[in-house]
Amino acid sequence: MNAQTKDFRxxxxxSKGLKIMxxxxxxxxxxxxxxxxxxxxxxxxxxxxxxxxxxTLGYVSHGEDKTYSATLxxxxxxxxTVDNLNLREFAAEEMCYLNRETEETIYLAVRDGLNVIxxxxxxxxxxxxxxxxIGGSAPLHTVGTGxxxxxxxxxxxxxxxxxxxxxxxxxxxxTLxxxxxxVEATLARGYAIDVGGxxxxxxxxGAPIMVGDEAVGAIGISLPDVNLKExxxxxxxxxxxxxxxxxxxxxxxx
Numbered sequence: 001m002n003a004q005t006k007d008f009r010x011x012x013x014x015s016k017g018l019k020i021m022x023x024x025x026x027x028x029x030x031x032x033x034x035x036x037x038x039x040x041x042x043x044x045x046x047x048x049x050x051x052x053x054x055x056t057l058g059y060v061s062h063g064e065d066k067t068y069s070a071t072l073x074x075x076x077x078x079x080x081t082v083d084n085l086n087l088r089e090f091a092a093e094e095m096c097y098l099n100r101e102t103e104e105t106i107y108l109a110v111r112d113g114l115n116v117i118x119x120x121x122x123x124x125x126x127x128x129x130x131x132x133x134i135g136g137s138a139p140l141h142t143v144g145t146g147x148x149x150x151x152x153x154x155x156x157x158x159x160x161x162x163x164x165x166x167x168x169x170x171x172x173x174x175t176l177x178x179x180x181x182x183v184e185a186t187l188a189r190g191y192a193i194d195v196g197g198x199x200x201x202x203x204x205x206g207a208p209i210m211v212g213d214e215a216v217g218a219i220g221i222s223l224p225d226v227n228l229k230e231x232x233x234x235x236x237x238x239x240x241x242x243x244x245x246x247x248x249x250x251x252x253x254x
Contacts, residue, residue: 016042017050021059025074028160030067087209087217088120090250094219094243095122102236104223105130109145109206110216111153112137114160116146119217130202130222138198139166141173141182144206145220147192148244151183152208152215171196191241193233201225205236207244211251219244 019040024031031039037047051068054060058073091108098106099122108120115137124130132138140146140157150157164174173179186192191207204222208215221240 013050016040016046017054020047020050020054021070021074024060024068024070026156027069030063030065030069032067036068087247087251091120091209091217091219091243091247094246095120098122098219098221098239098243099124101239102221102223104221104227107132107145107204107220107222109143109149109218109220111140111146111149114140114157116140116143116149116218118145124223126227128224128226130199130204130224132222139168141165141179142168142194142198143220144192144194144204144222144240145218146206147182147186147194148206148208148218148220149215150179151186151192152210154183168198169196169200171200173197189237191237191244193237195225203228205233205240207237207241208248209244209251210248216251219247 019042020036023036023040033044033048033051036042036051037044040047042050051060051062055062055068059071060068061071062068087108087110095106095108098104103125105124106122107118109116109118111117117137118132118134121132121134138146140150141161158176158179161176161179163176165176165179166172167174173182182192191205194202194204194206196202201224202222203225204220206218206220209217209219219240221236
């Protein structure tokens with residue numbers, strides 16, 4: 001660390017503004033000035049002034065109920081950051097490997113609110129295979145990639161989920177108690193498994209791609225149950241976990 005770095009001082013106005021943006025982005029409800037200032041330990045006058053600035057810049061909206069909320073502009077900035085990471089390029093080698101070794105469909109997914117969106121895929125050569133298009137989506141709690149992201153970011157995402165969660169098949173998790181158990185099992189294994197949560201008889205394995213402490217995406221293996229060989233669950237799970245860890249290492253070296 002050089003002398004210039006040692007003498008560096010964080011700009012207090014900027015840091016307070018970012019704290020406000022983060023608090024609003026993480027909340028499902030709007031905040032009043034008093035509530036937000038208390039939450040962040042700021043003065044009401046300082047909080048109000050920063051909210052006015054963020055509103056003018058388009059990052060915050062002021063509702064008719066006098067509360068402030070994050071706008072889609074925050075989401076757009078976050079999405080641009082993910083896009084600029086070029087996950088497709090970073091994950092291409094691992095996806096090719098998984099596709100070659102398993103001969104099943106391999107997905108690369110990112111989070112979009114309480115859903116995942118598939119941004120890349122490698123098709124299975126088998127006559128019977130799992131299928132979702134690039135650009136397709138599924139609720140986080142219904143597929144392997146979604147469950148992997150959910151488990152990695154659970155402290156942040158869980159408060160935004162409410163019962164009953166959307167049901168797509170008889171196997172879909174619909175209660176928070178069941179979701180808590182599933183997340184606990186996912187974290188213990190190091191990868192997620194879903195059996196028919198989004199489509200009947202579809203099985204998927206997923207593992208998160210991490211930047212720091214946040215899952216920015218996930219790699220998944222998806223297959224119909226007729227293709228699952230007896231005793232192969234651990235192998236497929238370990239493979240997807242290893243692939244996601246490899247992409248994670250590359251991303252964190254950038």
